[in-house]
Amino acid sequence: MISIQQLKREESLKDHCGVFGIYARNLNVAKITYLALHSLQHRGQESAGITVSDGWKLRGIRQLGLVTSVFNEGNLSKLKGFISVGHNRYSTTGGNTIENVQPVIIPGNGDFFAVSHNGNLVNAADLAKRLNGVKRVTTSDTEILALIIKFTEGKTWEEKILKATPDFAGAYSIVACSKDRLFAFRDPWGFRPLVLGKLKGNIVVASETCALDTIGATYIRDVLPGEIISIGDKNFRSVGIIGKKLMKFCLFEYVYLARPDSILNNVLVHQVRQKSGELLAKEAPVKGDLVVAVPDSGTSAALGFSQASGIPFGEVLIKNRYIGRTFIAPEQALREHSVKMKFNPMKQIANGKKIVIVDDSIVRGTTMKKIVEILRKSGAKEIHLRICSPPIRWPCFFGVDTPERRQLIASSKTVAQIKKFINADSLYYLSLDGLIKASKQPTDKLCTACFSGKYPMPVNLNFKKNVFENNC
Numbered sequence: 001m002i003s004i005q006q007l008k009r010e011e012s013l014k015d016h017c018g019v020f021g022i023y024a025r026n027l028n029v030a031k032i033t034y035l036a037l038h039s040l041q042h043r044g045q046e047s048a049g050i051t052v053s054d055g056w057k058l059r060g061i062r063q064l065g066l067v068t069s070v071f072n073e074g075n076l077s078k079l080k081g082f083i084s085v086g087h088n089r090y091s092t093t094g095g096n097t098i099e100n101v102q103p104v105i106i107p108g109n110g111d112f113f114a115v116s117h118n119g120n121l122v123n124a125a126d127l128a129k130r131l132n133g134v135k136r137v138t139t140s141d142t143e144i145l146a147l148i149i150k151f152t153e154g155k156t157w158e159e160k161i162l163k164a165t166p167d168f169a170g171a172y173s174i175v176a177c178s179k180d181r182l183f184a185f186r187d188p189w190g191f192r193p194l195v196l197g198k199l200k201g202n203i204v205v206a207s208e209t210c211a212l213d214t215i216g217a218t219y220i221r222d223v224l225p226g227e228i229i230s231i232g233d234k235n236f237r238s239v240g241i242i243g244k245k246l247m248k249f250c251l252f253e254y255v256y257l258a259r260p261d262s263i264l265n266n267v268l269v270h271q272v273r274q275k276s277g278e279l280l281a282k283e284a285p286v287k288g289d290l291v292v293a294v295p296d297s298g299t300s301a302a303l304g305f306s307q308a309s310g311i312p313f314g315e316v317l318i319k320n321r322y323i324g325r326t327f328i329a330p331e332q333a334l335r336e337h338s339v340k341m342k343f344n345p346m347k348q349i350a351n352g353k354k355i356v357i358v359d360d361s362i363v364r365g366t367t368m369k370k371i372v373e374i375l376r377k378s379g380a381k382e383i384h385l386r387i388c389s390p391p392i393r394w395p396c397f398f399g400v401d402t403p404e405r406r407q408l409i410a411s412s413k414t415v416a417q418i419k420k421f422i423n424a425d426s427l428y429y430l431s432l433d434g435l436i437k438a439s440k441q442p443t444d445k446l447c448t449a450c451f452s453g454k455y456p457m458p459v460n461l462n463f464k465k466n467v468f469e470n471n472c
């Protein structure tokens with residue numbers, strides 16, 4: 001039996017985390033963090049947190065739920081200080097519990113270390129063995145890495161981070177703070193984005209440039225893969241870079257994860273998606289009356305497909321934008337309407353048409369099957385699917401929650417079998433070469449593992465996100 005929450009997640013590798021940090025003595029840092037987190041909500045919808053330092057004391061709010069439900073004028077006004085670190089979470093290691101809400105805070109020796117992490121360590125279990133006897137209060141890998149940093153030798157947090165991070169394997173784009181410094185550091189593979197910006201002379205750090213735009217900050221540059229940055233009052237310095245030349249940026253950020261108005265590695269995400277649609281129209285042409293997107297993720301690609309094919313773009317599926325993760329699953333009798341509660345078709349437009357549906361990806365295939373069914377019931381004459389990324393055959397271990405491999409429809413079915421399962425008249429995926437071309441990134445600087453199975457480092461294919469659940 002399928003719930004709305006499952007339906008929301010199943011057609012894409014949707015979620016991971018968003019991070020933000022600011023050091024500013026002349027601004028309301030908590031409120032700015034709130035606004036930035038709001039613009040990064042797409043990166044994680046399970047929980048949100050903000051931690052603020054006034055140089056002496058740490059104050060924070062961490063709750064399960066969306067940014068708008070966790071924070072309000074009243075609780076934000078209590079977060080006084082000049083350094084703020086924020087986080088939106090979707091869990092990849094450790095369940096969705098209040099203990100695991102970030103920033104994770106590690107106290108010690110008159111100071112503290114508050115950590116917001118986007119990513120996932122593949123060697124967290126090995127690192128945890130080094131913490132024998134150390135009390136842990138979460139089941140996430142973030143606490144493990146923060147504790148390892150704390151217990152690493154060094155006079156300053158900067159020294160500790162520099163010495164500890166070479167032992168971390170996997171994805172981490174991190175914003176952290178001590179009582180008087182803000183830090184930003186990124187794994188040497190640079191899986192997840194992390195950018196520096198300037199706001200009224202102050203330095204901010206965010207997962208994506210869309211957060212900088214929202215708060216009125218200007219982009220300075222990316223935090224480089226492997227780079228550790230220390231931020232103070234209106235200045236920052238690069239403390240060092242570890243593991244140079246390993247870069248493997250996540251190709252799926254361009255496909256789905258990032259917002260279309262963000263710039264990743266100097267390329268606007270919307271343009272990558274549009275180009276992927278154009279290339280797919282050339283790789284897999286089709287005769288149709290209307291190109292439609294599965295809103296909102298497929299919209300940029302559908303526009304590109306429409307322009308390259310000459311088939312007009314139109315709307316058929318109207319999305320209910322107000323179905324959140326906490327939506328109560330309908331009773332048995334209403335369950336068959338689950339997809340319709342998310343996508344309602346306009347029958348008058350679909351009726352009698354040859355429809356080309358463009359979407360970013362297919363994970364399990366069940367939602368797409370239902371969308372096709374809805375459109376057929378609406379009178380569509382033919383339904384052709386065009387997917388603007390290659391088949392997802394392998395799980396991600398670098399900060400994106402994917403189902404087990406056997407649940408990925410393309411891991412066990414051919415494209416022809418998927419077409420049959422979904423009941424489409426035709427189905428084509430964009431080639432990996434096509435997607436890489438659309439991204440404008442050098443092939444050797446990208447992680448393509450969920451499409452190609454070529455992981456940039458050894459991974460445990462039996463990994464489970466609750467690995468530390470009985471272990472702390």
Ligand code: SF4
Pocket residue numbers: 013191249250251252253395396397398399400447448449450451
């Ligand atoms: S496997 Fe690689 S490309 Fe796929 S989602 Fe994970 S990091 Fe991105």
